[in-house]
Amino acid sequence: MDVRGIVADEVTVRTVSTSYGETDLAEVPVRLVATDDAAAGTGPLADGGTESDASAPGDRGADTRAAGADGPIGDEPLEDAHELTTITCWNKWVESAELLEPGMELLVTNVEEDEYQGETQYTTTGDSYVVVEPSFLVNVTAIRNWVECPRLYYLNKLSGVPLNYPVVKGTIVHEVFGDLLRGRDLEESIDARVEERGLQLGLLGETPEAVAEDVRENAAAIEGWLEQGRLTEDDSWRSEQLLISETFGIRGRADAIRRGAPVELKTGKNLRKEPRFKDKVQAACYALLLEEHGDEVDTGTLLYTKNSALDRNEETGDLTPAKDFSMGAGLLKFVVRLRNEIAAMEVKGDVPTGYEGDAKCEYCFEQDTCMVVSGRLDQESKAGQIGQALPDEELEYFDRLYRAIEEERREVHREYAKLWQQDAQERADDDRALIDLEFVEKRPLEEGRWELRAKRTAGGASKLREGDLVLASDGHPVRGNAELAMIERLDDEVVLTADEPVEVCRLDVYPSELTTDRLLVAMHDFLLKGDGRRKDVLFGREEPSFSLPEETFIGNNAAQNEAVRKAVGADDFALIHGPPGTGKTYTIARAIRAMVERGDRVLLSAFTNRAVDNALEALLEQLEEHGEGVAPEAQREDGETVEVVRVGSESGVREDMLPYRLERAGDPEDRLAELENAQVVAATTATCGSRELKEQYFDVALVDEAAQLTEPGTFAAATLADRFVLVGDHEQLPPVVRAENDLTESLFERLVETHPDAGVMLDRQYRMNQRIQYFASQEFYDGKLRPAEPEVAARTLDDLVGVSRDALPPTLRDPVTFVDVEGDGSRYTDAAEAERIAELLETYADAGLRYEQMGVIAPFRAQVSTIASRVPDAVAVDTVDRFQGSSQELIVVSFTATGSLEGPIFEDYRRINVALTRPKRALVLVGDSRALESDPVYARMLEWADR
Numbered sequence: 001m002d003v004r005g006i007v008a009d010e011v012t013v014r015t016v017s018t019s020y021g022e023t024d025l026a027e028v029p030v031r032l033v034a035t036d037d038a039a040a041g042t043g044p045l046a047d048g049g050t051e052s053d054a055s056a057p058g059d060r061g062a063d064t065r066a067a068g069a070d071g072p073i074g075d076e077p078l079e080d081a082h083e084l085t086t087i088t089c090w091n092k093w094v095e096s097a098e099l100l101e102p103g104m105e106l107l108v109t110n111v112e113e114d115e116y117q118g119e120t121q122y123t124t125t126g127d128s129y130v131v132v133e134p135s136f137l138v139n140v141t142a143i144r145n146w147v148e149c150p151r152l153y154y155l156n157k158l159s160g161v162p163l164n165y166p167v168v169k170g171t172i173v174h175e176v177f178g179d180l181l182r183g184r185d186l187e188e189s190i191d192a193r194v195e196e197r198g199l200q201l202g203l204l205g206e207t208p209e210a211v212a213e214d215v216r217e218n219a220a221a222i223e224g225w226l227e228q229g230r231l232t233e234d235d236s237w238r239s240e241q242l243l244i245s246e247t248f249g250i251r252g253r254a255d256a257i258r259r260g261a262p263v264e265l266k267t268g269k270n271l272r273k274e275p276r277f278k279d280k281v282q283a284a285c286y287a288l289l290l291e292e293h294g295d296e297v298d299t300g301t302l303l304y305t306k307n308s309a310l311d312r313n314e315e316t317g318d319l320t321p322a323k324d325f326s327m328g329a330g331l332l333k334f335v336v337r338l339r340n341e342i343a344a345m346e347v348k349g350d351v352p353t354g355y356e357g358d359a360k361c362e363y364c365f366e367q368d369t370c371m372v373v374s375g376r377l378d379q380e381s382k383a384g385q386i387g388q389a390l391p392d393e394e395l396e397y398f399d400r401l402y403r404a405i406e407e408e409r410r411e412v413h414r415e416y417a418k419l420w421q422q423d424a425q426e427r428a429d430d431d432r433a434l435i436d437l438e439f440v441e442k443r444p445l446e447e448g449r450w451e452l453r454a455k456r457t458a459g460g461a462s463k464l465r466e467g468d469l470v471l472a473s474d475g476h477p478v479r480g481n482a483e484l485a486m487i488e489r490l491d492d493e494v495v496l497t498a499d500e501p502v503e504v505c506r507l508d509v510y511p512s513e514l515t516t517d518r519l520l521v522a523m524h525d526f527l528l529k530g531d532g533r534r535k536d537v538l539f540g541r542e543e544p545s546f547s548l549p550e551e552t553f554i555g556n557n558a559a560q561n562e563a564v565r566k567a568v569g570a571d572d573f574a575l576i577h578g579p580p581g582t583g584k585t586y587t588i589a590r591a592i593r594a595m596v597e598r599g600d601r602v603l604l605s606a607f608t609n610r611a612v613d614n615a616l617e618a619l620l621e622q623l624e625e626h627g628e629g630v631a632p633e634a635q636r637e638d639g640e641t642v643e644v645v646r647v648g649s650e651s652g653v654r655e656d657m658l659p660y661r662l663e664r665a666g667d668p669e670d671r672l673a674e675l676e677n678a679q680v681v682a683a684t685t686a687t688c689g690s691r692e693l694k695e696q697y698f699d700v701a702l703v704d705e706a707a708q709l710t711e712p713g714t715f716a717a718a719t720l721a722d723r724f725v726l727v728g729d730h731e732q733l734p735p736v737v738r739a740e741n742d743l744t745e746s747l748f749e750r751l752v753e754t755h756p757d758a759g760v761m762l763d764r765q766y767r768m769n770q771r772i773q774y775f776a777s778q779e780f781y782d783g784k785l786r787p788a789e790p791e792v793a794a795r796t797l798d799d800l801v802g803v804s805r806d807a808l809p810p811t812l813r814d815p816v817t818f819v820d821v822e823g824d825g826s827r828y829t830d831a832a833e834a835e836r837i838a839e840l841l842e843t844y845a846d847a848g849l850r851y852e853q854m855g856v857i858a859p860f861r862a863q864v865s866t867i868a869s870r871v872p873d874a875v876a877v878d879t880v881d882r883f884q885g886s887s888q889e890l891i892v893v894s895f896t897a898t899g900s901l902e903g904p905i906f907e908d909y910r911r912i913n914v915a916l917t918r919p920k921r922a923l924v925l926v927g928d929s930r931a932l933e934s935d936p937v938y939a940r941m942l943e944w945a946d947r
């Protein structure tokens with residue numbers, strides 16, 4: 001049997017005498033928790049009552065109500081734990097037991113049960129595995145790096161994988177390997193894969209011919225091995241497969257599985273008979289993953305592709321590329337112990353020194369880097385330190401932010417654990433999965449990939465979007481057959497592309513650490529590679545300076561004009577504070593045009609693709625109006641025009657901006673020229689952290705939606721440029737983070753507070769009727785927000801063609817109305833409010849307003865669904881997060897409040913600000929007045945609405 005528990009107290013290690021001599025044992029006091037996964041489900045989130053829903057790309061969708069950040073990763077609350085007992089770990093498992101601290105989670109397989117003084121105790125047996133924090137899924141590559149050197153593992157985490165030729169070549173060889181396994185022709189595969197990497201090869205100065213030749217040499221080994229494989233009838237293999245083990249807490253993608261055993265491809269040479277130890281460790285990880293799925297694995301194969309390219313006359317040794325080895329139980333256990341070291345370190349937030357392993361620093365290629373990083377961050381390290389440590393305030397900043405980012409990482413891991421802790425229905429209710437799909441067909445695509453189609457049998461919202469990477473499975477994302485797939489289309493039918501033909505009937509959100517990885521790298525680059533002057537200013541040792549131009553950029557709006565002057569004249573940074581509808585996008589476009597005229601190379605960035613495309617569109621319009629911009633194709637020919645490129649994925653970039661999108665595939669020189677000649681490059685901050693853009697240099701980085709970015713998230717764009725301009729509104733949505741910590745304050749907000757003089761607030765709004773704008777202006781902008789023009793102040797529904805306010809009941813004729821509906825007592829939904837809202841919308845429709853001109857905002861997704869099921873599809877119904885940045889003629893807000901309020905319903909007053917500033921001409925608030933009056937902000941809101 002297996003036991004799982006939470007460590008209740010310190011672990012005791014003792015030496016005892018046995019018939020085999022003296023040996024150590026560790027006694028771990030634990031509170032057992034249920035090992036039955038269904039019973040161990042996480043519960044509280046299943047009601048779907050979550051508010052937050054990031055509109056950001058891919059993995060940034062966060063659930064801010066996720067379980068608290070403290071405590072063990074396995075999100076098991078202690079009340080689920082019951083008996084206090086002891087698990088005794090023998091032999092080498094003592095090493096793993098010593099990593100444990102109270103509060104951590106432990107899983108021990110195949111234990112023996114004993115009765116001791118009336119208490120049931122457990123002991124490891126020869127078949128046991130001891131797994132520390134099993135819910136923390138350690139990546140196989142991390143284990144491989146760790147066995148090489150724990151410090152190297154840490155350095156990789158900090159500085160990321162740079163763009164270099166061996167890495168790119170390795171990727172291409174792996175892709176070709178996958179293609180060959182799927183039966184694609186070798187030459188066709190090489191040509192296609194080299195072509196796909198055009199931009200990267202261009203940045204590296206490589207020619208396609210040379211790379212193809214290099215890949216061909218490596219591919220010979222693969223072909224030879226495959227030929228051998230094909231000789232036997234019973235041979236079976238499959239290409240890359242994502243495997244997750246909930247028992248061992250490991251995940252990874254095996255290059256191939258052949259006759260049930262893992263095959264790993266290495267693009268290096270190895271002239272010895274045996275595979276390298278670290279490579280064996282990697283194969284052993286996959287063996288554990290396969291065992292979890294019920295396959296007994298006793299061998300592993302390493303394929304050293306360089307071997308076949310070597311000249312037998314010049315090299316001595318074993319030139320066979322494929323090396324098999326037998327997978328002993330001792331190796332598998334060793335691998336689990338290594339994995340435990342990583343999990344324990346990650347969960348505790350420790351920094352490895354290098355002493356944990358037996359690597360020899362003098363043979364290490366990274367010794368110098370290691371010493372410099374250790375020296376600058378003043379960290380203990382086996383390699384030693386060189387150079388001077390960063391000033392104290394910078395070290396303190398590093399520690400604080402590092403801890404915060406790692407906390408964020410642990411939250412991502414909690415998400416992984418939910419893949420098996422929650423059942424299908426819970427995940428669907430929580431918008432984390434689309435279930436009960438009906439598999440329709442699989443169709444092989446040209447490149448050896450597959451197109452998969454399935455029908456949706458039930459409606460329901462989900463965080464999944466077109467372009468997302470998901471886990472597509474035939475039933476269970478971990479226990480069933482599952483594969484990473486890309487959502488190509490998502491309506492009544494789901495269309496996916498994947499490497500393997502999974503008979504898909506369920507899609508799960510796949511949590512990714514990519515965002516966290518990039519935050520860490522961005523912070524590292526800012527502190528260790530960043531320019532000194534910037535750090536002096538940001539750490540308060542110097543004041544930001546300006547060389548303001550005298551020119552007038554915008555004649556009809558003084559604050560906007562001042563903002564452009566500051567943006568253009570900043571020597572360090574400038575801040576543009578833009579409340580709702582104040583022309584941020586317009587101002588950004590004007591500022592970039594001015595910068596471009598001065599010859600600056602500009603990076604235009606924002607948190608979401610939508611904002612990048614909006615700003616780019618505004619810029620292109622302005623350039624065109626002033627005769628500088630023309631069609632994208634022509635721009636590249638003509639020296640007079642401004643060359644603009646949009647960097648992003650095909651599914652992320654808005655359709656009308658696709659002509660500006662930088663293709664990654666193609667001729668390396670052409671791709672490189674397109675990027676390097678571009679005077680304006682537009683990309684999300686996530687893309688700024690990509691290997692391609694990280695190498696680019698700009699004069700200015702202009703970042704929109706900056707109040708929604710974490711500090712390191714902002715640096716991802718800012719460190720690529722000499723100066724930066726942040727645009728945003730810290731009175732609207734804050735950064736999307738999973739854990740509550742130092743990441744929740746944006747760099748924008750901090751700088752607005754510390755350097756008010758570096759910023760300008762745009763104070764004239766072009767959106768709302770004066771009556772609508774009043775409350776937000778008073779509550780959030782010190783009463784400084786005003787209508788930009790009399791037409792804006794006086795706008796009402798009467799201005800719209802075919803709409804007459806006289807046709808509305810008198811209570812709804814005012815631009816702001818409150819409708820009192822007694823709460824129905826449930827927490828995340830309110831059917832009575834939903835009913836009332838449906839009636840209200842009909843009333844407005846009867847007065848001539850079209851449903852497309854109406855929007856409904858609710859605090860919880862459950863209420864969004866309740867309302868959406870009662871109103872016509874044309875009405876936009878959503879949470880605040882999805883509405884940020886957009887506006888509508890009529891907005892109805894459902895407060896879903898009941899009884900006595902416990903804290904703000906919209907979680908944060910900034911959300912209510914966003915909700916109340918979306919309408920142009922009419923706003924209706926629907927809620928329970930008695931509940932709302934108990935909160936001072938809402939009480940003031942009612943007073944204003946009832947006036």
Ligand SMILES: Nc1ncnc2c1ncn2[C@@H]1O[C@H](COP(=O)(O)OP(=O)(O)OP(=O)(O)O)[C@@H](O)[C@H]1O
Nearest residue numbers: 556557578579580581582583584585586766885886
């Ligand atoms: N100086 C100006 N003169 C005339 N019209 C302007 C000016 N500035 C902005 N506008 C107009 O006001 C409207 C809102 O501007 P814009 O879209 O730039 O606002 P925003 O602040 O980006 O909005 P949001 O709050 O949604 O992000 C647009 O129609 C824009 O053309």
